[in-house]
Amino acid sequence: MHVKIPVSQLEPGMVLAEDVLRPGGALVAARGTVIAKRHAGLFRLHQVASVLVEPTGGRAGQEPEAPLDPLVLEAARDHLRSRFLFAGIKHPALAELFRLCQPRVARAMVRKKTAFPDPPAPLLPADDQDDETGPLPSPEEIAAADPALVSLPDVFARICEVLNSPVSTASDAARVIGMDQSLAAKLLRLVNSAFYGFPTKVDTLSRAVTIVGSRQLTTLALGISVVSLFRDLPPGLVEVKAVWKHSVACGLAASALAGCAACGRDGMERLFVAGLLHDVGRLVLYRNLPRPSGRALWLARRKNMLLCLAERQVFGFDHATLGGVLLSGWRFPENLIRAVRSHHGPGRPAWTVEPAVVHVADLVVNAMRMGSSGEIFVPPLVPEAFATLGVAPGALGEAMARVDEQVESVLAVFLPDDA
Structure with a gap:
């Protein structure tokens, strides 16, 4: 039966x-x-x-995973303790995250035959060992000095107009997105990826708009457009693939948490894009100010500091602040600006759902060690942010499962062709 x-x-x-x-x-x-x-x-x-x-549901021929050696599990626990240095495990959500990560770290140790050492700190030239002389530019000055960030493609501006207009229609969204064939192709690849898991192929933009929704699809198009601006990063700081894997994973975790949190299904695409772009300010720092960025990475790893704190020491601001300035200049919707700008803290007493979701998603993928934009520690969890989500700690396991299941498929949509 x-x-x-x-x-x-x-x-x-x-x-x-x-x-x-x-x-x-x-x-x-x-x-x-x-x-x-x-x-x-x-x-x-x-x-x-x-x-x-089916009553006996089970995959034919599937063998159970071999049990892990207790000594390997203990080594994984020690490794995780060092990475949870600032987060701790007192909060129930962090305790659950630590528990979920221990076997995956242990299996990685067995698979890679390594103690999973952290990457070494970047080496700085002798003349960079001392503090920088002269003031560094402000976030506004950095954004204004980069022509690629000021002179955006016309289709980008048109997407923003459609997204910000309360009277835009599905046909408006399809028409604007269709102006850029590369963008349209990537968007269809995303719609047909594991991100949605539709049972039949969606082969036209008009059908994609009908199924997904015009505002949802336009938001995704906006995220893809921004990713296309960052095809290269200076060598020696971080790996391009690792950065985008972390960003995509954060977007997937955020969209999974959105389905459990107060924003519900309607926030899935919006929070995916917020997670995807949460570290965009860090990419701008790496590209435009590589030497001070290298110093921030060096400080974080040699001094056991969170990278965002090292950024504040070197630049006087962190990547989240710069990301908010960029998105404001691009006329992004306010909820996306807020999610990127405030994912390390809202700068005021109250958290709202968008930055809270991205805050927790970033913490989850850092714990999973799913790619990296430079941070090697699990950031501390702000309890008020987790409370804002209104979810149980078990929701973190669902977010991790979604990342594991979908990250490679979705990453293939966003990763530059020549990376």
């Missing part, structure tokens, strides 16, 4: 006993589909509360 179970109780390897349909009747997953980690989020996305599965 087939068994009907809530989506929250699905486990990988279960097999669907009947087609899963959206409330409107559209197919989400076909009968016989073997459940993977992503399916629970996909079903919730389409407002499916429960599904019918």
Whole structure:
């Protein structure tokens, strides 16, 4: 006899006993589909509360994972303690995150045959060992001095207009996005990736707008447009692929948390883009001020400092502040500006959902060591930010599962072709 179970109780390897349909009747997953980690989020996305599965659901021939050596688990615990130096594990969410990360670090140690050492601090030339002489430019001066950040492509400005207009239509969104063939192609690749997991291919922009929504798709187009501005970074600071993997992972974690938090389904694309762009200010610093950026990295690693604090010591501001200035100059929607500018702290007593979600998502992917934009520690969790989400610590495991399941597929959309 087939068994009907809530989506929250699905486990990988279960097999669907009947087609899963959206409330409107559209197919989400076909009968016989073997459940993977992503399916629970996909079903919730389409407002499916429960599904019918085969009673003995299980993947044929699947072997259980070998148990981990207790000595390796202990080594992984020691390694994680060093990375959780500033975060600690007193908060229940951090304790849960530490617990979830321990076996994945242990398996990485076994797989890579390494004690998982942190990357060495960048070497500075002798004339950079002392403090910089003369003032460094302000965030506004940095943004104004970079022609690539000032003279944006016309399609970028038009996307912002559509997104900021309360009367824009689906046809407006498709028309503007279609002006840039490369952008349109990348957007369709994203819509057809594991990010959505649609059962059938979406092959036109008009259909993508109909299925996803005009404002949601336009927001995604905005994120793709910004990524295209940062195809290269100076060598010796960070790896391009590692930076974008961290950014994509943060976007995926943020969108997963959005589905659990107060913003709900409607915030998924918005918070994906906020997570994707949360470190854009750091990329500008690396590209425009590589020597002071190298000093900030050196300080953080040699002095055991959080990188954002080292940035404030070197520049007088951090990457989040610069990111907010950039997005304001580009006329991004205010909720995205706030999410990027305030993901390390709101600068006022109250947190709002957007920066709180990105704050927690950034912490999760740093703990997972999913790529890196330069930070080697797990940032501390602000309890008020986690409380703003209104989720249980178990939501962090769902966010991690989504990142693991989707990051490579979605990264392929954003990673520059020549990287």
